[in-house]
Amino acid sequence: xxxxxxxxxxxxxxxxxxxxxxxxSSTTLSNIQWYKQRPGGHPVFLIQLVKSGEVxxxxxxxxxxxxxxxxxxxxxxxxxxxxxxxxxxxxxxxFNKFYFGSGTKLNVKP
Amino acid sequence: KAGVTQTPRYLIKTRGQQVTLSCSxxxxxxxxxxxxxxxxxxxxxxxxxxxETQRNKGNFPGRFSGRQFSNSRSEMNVSTLxxxxxxxxxxxxxxxxxxxxxxxxxxxxxxxxx
Numbered sequence: 711x712x713x714x715x716x717x718x719x720x721x722x723x724x725x726x727x728x729x730x731x732x733x734x735s736s737t738t739l740s741n742i743q744w745y746k747q748r749p750g751g752h753p754v755f756l757i758q759l760v761k762s763g764e765v766x767x768x769x770x771x772x773x774x775x776x777x778x779x780x781x782x783x784x785x786x787x788x789x790x791x792x793x794x795x796x797x798x799x800x801x802x803x804x805f806n807k808f809y810f811g812s813g814t815k816l817n818v819k820p
Numbered sequence: 821k822a823g824v825t826q827t828p829r830y831l832i833k834t835r836g837q838q839v840t841l842s843c844s845x846x847x848x849x850x851x852x853x854x855x856x857x858x859x860x861x862x863x864x865x866x867x868x869x870x871x872e873t874q875r876n877k878g879n880f881p882g883r884f885s886g887r888q889f890s891n892s893r894s895e896m897n898v899s900t901l902x903x904x905x906x907x908x909x910x911x912x913x914x915x916x917x918x919x920x921x922x923x924x925x926x927x928x929x930x931x932x933x934x
Contacts, residue, residue, distance in 0.1 A: 743922055752910060753863070755922030798863065806851065806914075807876035808923075810863035 714801045716811025724819050729786040731814035733799035740805050742782045744773060747813070748795040756784075789818045822847065824913050824926035832932045838899040841929045845892050845913030852894040853923065854886060857908040866909075869894055901933045 716733045723729050733742065741760045745753035757766055759775035759782060766773045772785045782799055796815045800808040825844040833839050845852050854866040865878035869888035886896040892913075898905055908930050912923035
């Protein structure tokens with residue numbers, strides 16, 4: 711079946727350093743979404759990418775969707791302690807059944 | 821506007837028992853999906869309902885079932901519980917037929933099977 715692979719599993723950074731997590735799918739996706747889950751919380755929707763090669767920004771966060779619509783990345787510039795949490799990508803082929811990546815757990819040291 | 825409400829928040833059951841979890845989506849949301857979250861397996865898709873119909877199903881055994889009512893509220897049932905069913909069960913709702921605007925997740929039900 712369709713799988714969405716996400717790397718790295720963990721990332722420890724010093725506050726102010728950049729952070730990137732990557733997602734790859736074995737099949738072409740209709741869209742990809744990104745979520746953040748704080749420790750002890752539930753996933754919170756960040757953004758959706760639909761178009762090939764799409765790039766979206768939210769303040770220090772930059773999201774990219776690959777040209778082939780099989781991969782995506784989330785880049786955080788100058789991390790802050792408030793960025794701590796697990797970041798998940800979720801890909802779909804039909805807009806309503808999503809496969810989540812395993813998540814990247816980000817720890818930011820002050 | 822109330823969020824997605826899941827009840828109960830915590831549950832402890834014994835192996836072999838069955839359990840029913842409830843989810844009330846955001847008012848107006850017609851799509852409800854269920855996910856199982858475990859430390860080892862991450863978020864695994866269980867099923868998705870839209871207008872009382874199951875549209876998609878994940879790769880879980882038949883012990884896992886669900887339904888959606890006319891008011892969009894959903895329940896999932898797990899029969900003959902196993903230790904490996906211990907997990908956080910998350911319900912997510914979305915507005916329409918396509919999850920165009922992302923899921924809104926509930927806080928989850930943490931199920932412990934002993």
